[in-house]
Amino acid sequence: MNRIASYFSMAALLTLASGISSADVEFSGFASAGVVGGDLDVPLLSGRDVIGESSSFGADNTVGVQVAANVNDDISVKVQLLGKGTVDSYSISAQWAYISYEVSPSVSVRMGRMSFPAVLFSEYQEIGISYPWVRNPMEVYSVVPLATYSGMDILYAIEGDNMSWAIQPFIGSSPGVQALGATGDAELAFGITVMANTDNGKLSVTVANANEANFTFNLGGIDATLSMDLTYISAGIEYELNNLLLISEVVKKDIRNNPKSDFTSISDMVGYYLMLGYRVGDFLPHFTYAGSKSDHGSAVLPAGSTLPGVPASVYTTPADMIIPSNGELFLQKSYTLGVRYDFSSQSAFKLEYQKIIPDDESWGVYFANPGDSTSILSFAVDVVF
Amino acid sequence: MKKFIVSIFIIFPLLFLGSASSYAGLVVVVHPANSMQAISKEDLKRIYLSKKKEFSDGSLISPLDHPKDSETKKTFYKKVVGKSLSQVSSYWSRLIFTGKGIPPRVMRGDEEIKVWVAGHPEGIGYINKKSIDDSVKVILTIK
Amino acid sequence: MRKSRRKNRKFLGLACGLSLLAATPVQALENPITINGFASAGFITGDLDASFYSGTDIIGDSATFGADNTIGLQIFSNVNDKVSFTGQLLAKGVIDSYSLDAHWAFVDYHPRSDLSIRAGRLVLPVMMVSEFVDVGYAYPWARPPMEVYSGIPLTSYSGIDMLYTAHIGDNNLIIQPYMGSIPASSNIGLDVKTDLGIGLNTTFQFEYGFLRAHVMQVKGVSGSDPSTGSGFIMDAQMVAIGADLEFGNVVVISEYIKKEFEFTGLEPFSEVSGEAGYLTLGYRMGKFLPHITFASGDNDVDQVSALDVALGQMTADPDFLAYMGTLSPAEQQALAADPIAALSDPAVQAGLVGAGIVTPSELQAFPSLAGMQLPPSPLAYKQTSITLGLRYEMLSNTALKLEYQEIEAQEESWGLFVSEPADKVKLASFVIDVTF
CATH class of the missing domain: 2.40.160.10 (Porin)
Structure with missing residues (x-):
């Protein structure tokens, strides 16, 4: 009932977004809808979403409304309301809700709930039209389970002649996140992003920490907690020269286990991708190679062994047990061939073929053994208004 | 000489107010056909806080306001309502977000208020003294 | 598959709702x-x-x-x-x-x-x-x-x-x-x-x-x-x-x-x-x-102990009465006399879990409830x-x-x-x- 009321409200907001805007409150919105087909017998993790057989239609369905309101000349409020087709089946939440104070033309302080800016497209991950793919490369975007945090940041912009810089330190915490089938929180999130912008592209480097990130899993009726300090170091580049488009990112995840953790996590890993595209009028054909690696080499527990702190009775087939769960450590590579067609300035069609090859000792981003390799075909429509 | 002394009495306190250059007094205006000839400051305060919603003949009142942060608005609320603008917006936030009241309609300034009042018998507004013309009727001068 | 269709229909419903709302002449009033x-x-x-x-x-x-x-x-x-x-x-x-x-x-x-x-x-x-x-x-x-x-x-x-x-x-x-x-x-x-x-x-x-x-x-x-x-x-x-x-x-x-x-x-x-x-x-x-x-x-x-409440809930479960019926009179007596001690018996635990009366995590929580007073905040x-x-x-x-x-x-x-x-x-x- 409540959900219906929320839908109704969202619908009303979307209506507003499409036309009316007063001097002090502005609306804009975005939406994506898509179809996924192929080897989907085993569910997989893509970004923070789980795509399974049953989500062949809802996986990429997203509706968002952004509200920007001016409180006075210096202070504004920004809200992003989001409903998604995956995991939480369209329950609507405020993905962002922050108060922004423009201290000077080059310095803003923001406080509230914001996106956790660990990688290049963190802020736009739900806005399909802002990137070429149907979904951001999973080898990088599945590594960061925290979408948002509550806290504050400072945006410091430096304008140069040919180049501008943006420096963004942030601090906060992240209570009560639903991720990877577990409830998680991070007591302290902090870090800094430095970005250089030129006419042709941008280069961004981020160090982001989530300290005391706790995920509680239910294993055979027993709650087990994974507690760790996470550090993400990432670098990303987006570069456009004439018709050629290059996007590449690398993210490194370092883990330090906390004493109070029931598990020992060994999920340090590196994820990376390189995308090359070539614009032909309104079409953008593109190719992406992506991979993830770990020093630990294996993500599957050797047969007969157990995890520290977890009673032996919990395991059914120990050899199938992933440490500590899928999504924490996945080793694979993938090839994506896609085309994006901008049929208006506010909408795009995307068609994509993806081949995912898990490493021998890993299931990749899958939640069970998917076999040697899988193929996925995706189609999506993205709009903004 | 007498005129000079009078002027000093007028100008001197104004200088102390700091906004002497812009503040030359406010007036409260209604539609020329409105039967009301005068209004008390107390009634005006109640109208702008939405505690009084009808004229004495039972017709609804539509009060008009100036933009937030405008000097005219600041002066009006200080002199008539006895509250700072932040106290006033705190007061309104209680009514707006409980669905119990709608604040006065905000106009861009004196000219827009005069045009609206001249076209609406239920309108009431405040403008700077220097903006007075025949299109509206003055029912109170705020000193 | 059926589930995904339903989701999709919901999505379509939302879209239809939108277009209906958009068609309403809300602009008509001042x-x-x-x-x-x-x-x-x-x-x-x-x-x-x-x-x-x-x-x-x-x-x-x-x-x-x-x-x-x-x-x-x-x-x-x-x-x-x-x-x-x-x-x-x-x-x-x-x-x-x-x-x-x-x-x-x-x-x-x-x-x-x-x-x-x-x-x-x-x-x-x-x-x-x-x-x-x-x-x-x-x-x-x-x-x-x-x-x-x-x-x-x-x-x-x-x-x-x-x-x-x-x-x-x-x-x-x-x-x-x-x-x-x-x-x-x-x-x-x-x-x-x-x-x-x-x-x-x-x-x-x-x-x-x-x-x-x-x-x-x-x-x-x-x-x-x-x-x-x-x-x-x-x-x-x-x-x-x-x-x-x-x-x-x-x-x-x-x-x-x-x-x-x-x-x-x-x-x-x-x-x-x-x-x-x-x-x-x-x-x-x-x-x-x-x-x-x-x-x-x-x-x-x-004042009431949280344990009493938890035990009260457990014993009120019809499945529990059925389970009691399967026990010997001595076992029944032991369970009634000192539930905490009886509940630590692996055989009783297995029986209760097997009958779906309690979950393993609830069983684990029982001893810790003994010292807690109910109702906790926020009512009292x-x-x-x-x-x-x-x-x-x-x-x-x-x-x-x-x-x-x-x-x-x-x-x-x-x-x-x-x-x-x-x-x-x-x-x-x-x-x-x-x-x-």
Whole structure:
């Protein structure tokens, strides 16, 4: 009932977004809808979403409304309301809700709930039209389970002649996140992003920490907690020269286990991708190679062994047990061939073929053994208004 | 000489107010056909806080306001309502977000208020003294 | 596959709803839709070893940032001269992690300027600030005094109310009777619903501010904790008075509430009765409002061990009786005489789990329940606090608040804390509140 009321409200907001805007409150919105087909017998993790057989239609369905309101000349409020087709089946939440104070033309302080800016497209991950793919490369975007945090940041912009810089330190915490089938929180999130912008592209480097990130899993009726300090170091580049488009990112995840953790996590890993595209009028054909690696080499527990702190009775087939769960450590590579067609300035069609090859000792981003390799075909429509 | 002394009495306190250059007094205006000839400051305060919603003949009142942060608005609320603008917006936030009241309609300034009042018998507004013309009727001068 | 289709249909439904709404000629009326909103953001620091209840929220021990984060969007639309619609969407940073909720959604019929009848989803005016408790900008504190605003697990309801304004000289008397029920909703970590509630709120506005009195009676409030499955049914009665006054620069705010909860189905525990109050004194100095608040909450309750309740629930399960039937008389006796000892027997454990009466995690929790008193916060607590605060009007529609709070749980109570707190808990809060 409540959900219906929320839908109704969202619908009303979307209506507003499409036309009316007063001097002090502005609306804009975005939406994506898509179809996924192929080897989907085993569910997989893509970004923070789980795509399974049953989500062949809802996986990429997203509706968002952004509200920007001016409180006075210096202070504004920004809200992003989001409903998604995956995991939480369209329950609507405020993905962002922050108060922004423009201290000077080059310095803003923001406080509230914001996106956790660990990688290049963190802020736009739900806005399909802002990137070429149907979904951001999973080898990088599945590594960061925290979408948002509550806290504050400072945006410091430096304008140069040919180049501008943006420096963004942030601090906060992240209570009560639903991720990877577990409830998680991070007591302290902090870090800094430095970005250089030129006419042709941008280069961004981020160090982001989530300290005391706790995920509680239910294993055979027993709650087990994974507690760790996470550090993400990432670098990303987006570069456009004439018709050629290059996007590449690398993210490194370092883990330090906390004493109070029931598990020992060994999920340090590196994820990376390189995308090359070539614009032909309104079409953008593109190719992406992506991979993830770990020093630990294996993500599957050797047969007969157990995890520290977890009673032996919990395991059914120990050899199938992933440490500590899928999504924490996945080793694979993938090839994506896609085309994006901008049929208006506010909408795009995307068609994509993806081949995912898990490493021998890993299931990749899958939640069970998917076999040697899988193929996925995706189609999506993205709009903004 | 007498005129000079009078002027000093007028100008001197104004200088102390700091906004002497812009503040030359406010007036409260209604539609020329409105039967009301005068209004008390107390009634005006109640109208702008939405505690009084009808004229004495039972017709609804539509009060008009100036933009937030405008000097005219600041002066009006200080002199008539006895509250700072932040106290006033705190007061309104209680009514707006409980669905119990709608604040006065905000106009861009004196000219827009005069045009609206001249076209609406239920309108009431405040403008700077220097903006007075025949299109509206003055029912109170705020000193 | 079927599931995905259903989802998809839902999506299509949403899209159709959109186009219908878009086709409605909302522009026809002058000033058809007004949008307003409010937002708060802040952080808390101090001895936050235990989560605590503040109003209808739980502030978690890890909620350094985010505890006070709130966003509200309000849509107001005139349907015609006499009918309007108001909707308020609310998302908060505590517990429900920013899921969007229709906090208010009602149609207002106002045939006269002094009469308004509202029907739909409304908010209970239990206390003076209850109806706008999420609009931080509207009051001086970072959060309203928790001793008074907590322990009332009811906020929005579906029903009808009336607002009648009587003019007495230059003063107004506003009479607000209401009735309604609470559809299943989530509150302070409980799933709550009620059968029927009625109440009357009266407010007297005069030169120096206003005075108010409120009575409410609710029948059949059922609450259950989704994580443990434990629950209760109660009838509640509340009487509250309050004053919000200004004498020149002096601000005086005070409230008092007396409440009674009568429980059924939770033997042997039957009643919580309590009272709570606070006094806030402030002095306006230009853009600053320093203030001090003394607050106290004192609730009495029949003490009962949480273990008794858990065992009571287990033994009331029909499956349990069936399971007892399979035991030998000696085993039955052992289970009745010393349940804790019997429950540690692996054979009994396996039997109970096998029959689906308890889960392994519930079994594990049994011994730890023995020392716990029920009901824990938020219904029963004894606590006092002193709060020193400063509100600063930074810019138009923007207030900054800084607060220092010392909270002391009294006697055996944990106060409003979820687990046993230190003798004196000290908290500092910073909040920024805006409206637009």
